[in-house]
Amino acid sequence: MSVNWSKYSAPMAFYPLAGRLIPWFACVAVVLMGVGLYMGFFVAPTDFQQGEAYRIIFVHVPAAWMSMFLYVVMAVWAGIGLGLNARLSFMMAQAIAPTGAMFTFLALLTGAMWGKPTWGAWWVWDARLTSELILLFQYAGVMLLRTSIDDLRRADRSSAVFALVGVVNVPIIYFSVQWWNTLHQGASVSMSTGSKMAATMLTAMLLMTLAFWLYSVAVILSRVRCIVIERESLPVWEGEPTVVQKVAEVR
Amino acid sequence: MQWGSASEFFAMGGYGLYVWTSFVVTALCMVWEVLALWRRRAAARAEHRAMLLGGTDETAA
Numbered sequence: 001m002s003v004n005w006s007k008y009s010a011p012m013a014f015y016p017l018a019g020r021l022i023p024w025f026a027c028v029a030v031v032l033m034g035v036g037l038y039m040g041f042f043v044a045p046t047d048f049q050q051g052e053a054y055r056i057i058f059v060h061v062p063a064a065w066m067s068m069f070l071y072v073v074m075a076v077w078a079g080i081g082l083g084l085n086a087r088l089s090f091m092m093a094q095a096i097a098p099t100g101a102m103f104t105f106l107a108l109l110t111g112a113m114w115g116k117p118t119w120g121a122w123w124v125w126d127a128r129l130t131s132e133l134i135l136l137f138q139y140a141g142v143m144l145l146r147t148s149i150d151d152l153r154r155a156d157r158s159s160a161v162f163a164l165v166g167v168v169n170v171p172i173i174y175f176s177v178q179w180w181n182t183l184h185q186g187a188s189v190s191m192s193t194g195s196k197m198a199a200t201m202l203t204a205m206l207l208m209t210l211a212f213w214l215y216s217v218a219v220i221l222s223r224v225r226c227i228v229i230e231r232e233s234l235p236v237w238e239g240e241p242t243v244v245q246k247v248a249e250v251r
Numbered sequence: 252m253q254w255g256s257a258s259e260f261f262a263m264g265g266y267g268l269y270v271w272t273s274f275v276v277t278a279l280c281m282v283w284e285v286l287a288l289w290r291r292r293a294a295a296r297a298e299h300r301a302m303l304l305g306g307t308d309e310t311a312a
Contacts, residue, residue, distance in 0.1 A: 041260075046253055052264035056273045063277065102280055110273040117269050215281065222288050229295040 011088050011228045018221040025221070029214035036207030044201045056114040057201070061188075062209040064107035066216055067135060068170050070100035074142070075167040078160035088224075090156035091231065093163060094146065095223035099216050101139035108132060119183060127176035128184035131169060138166040152231065 008014045040058040047054035074096040081089035112122040142159045149155035177186045188196050254260040263270040
């Protein structure tokens, strides 16, 4: 079976496909979030060093991972948009930015909530925290640059270039705990050494991460659909053939 | 399971304020994002419909 995937690069074809996918991603996200929260609060044991405060990890780490991952995905779509001059790619990049910014804000906020009881400070200017704060400004920059330019095509291209240049910060955030002496702890999960956590803690964290990832997909797809309606002047919504028909009659 | 009672669960070993603030704000942000998208979608569709059916000077041009 061969599927012509390239046809979905047209916003008109992508719109109904995204509409069919959203409920699935949303449902699985809700289920995984429920299981993840249950494991995080009722199955995972108390940490011997940090007591119950460590449970913030179940939102902090998924939010922080998503903040970095979404930035890279946004930059990739921006790059594809610039390279192929594809409208849908720019729309994807546009749709990712607010969710990425939200997760960056949440990573910083939950980090402060974790820092206060364990370090005794809401905020320190260490490399990990500072570079994550810069990521928040980058998301804000991408969005503000877009809204400040009236011409859509120029707005697309300018914010895409901004997003691409800023991607250099993502490895800096990720490796900051290795490169510099930070107050922020090192990676609890790594490709080379595996996990340093109890198995149930790790499972709960990974479930929450997967849930956040699926939530992001659902929300971003639905934002892309909004953007398609706002930007394309064709009757694209599904389930209302009468309206389309009326329009056809009027014309 | 490590919780003797509901109040023990909500106290989170004395870290309740920090733990629950983190989780509640995260949940609120997600709910707010979903609601905002619903409203944005409804507004976009309404505007689109008005533009296509209204026959006002927006479409006349």
